Amino acid sequence: MGRPVPHTDVMVILMGAPHESDQTTSVLRLLQAMLERGGRVQVWTCGYATHLTRQALGAAKQRNIASWTTSYPSTATLVQDLLAAFPDQLYWYGCQFCSDDRGVHDHVPEVILRRPSSFAANSAATGKTLMVGVI
Secondary structure, three states: OOOOOOOEEEEEEEEOOOOOOHHHHHHHHHHHHHHHOOOOEEEEEEHHHHHHHEHHHOOEOOOEOOEOOOOOEOHHHHHHHHHHHOOOOEEEEEEHHHHHHOOOOOEOOOOEEEOHHHHHHHHHOEEEEEEEEOO
């Protein structure tokens, strides 16, 4: 039997474009808003959204030529910061199959990889589900 999934108010499912890159900041802001209001949230990434938490992204994105001295955090760093700020409210899961299929083997340590067959347990442990992206 797998690890138990903590009950959450909302499960956000991120699937594919455009949620595989830094274009996903609107979703991260939505998560932050729910968490700041005391909500408990789990995120399930599937498809190319599993790329969001790759360690290979590093702490910051490449420098912006228009703002050379400004550092912009990578999506992996943004996710880690959210997880650190809301340790008992936010849980981040990645689909093991999608990660393996796309060669994403270097997630940040806070991400919990689960098999697709575990999706039902995650769904059962939440009050509401919000799917963002494409199937």
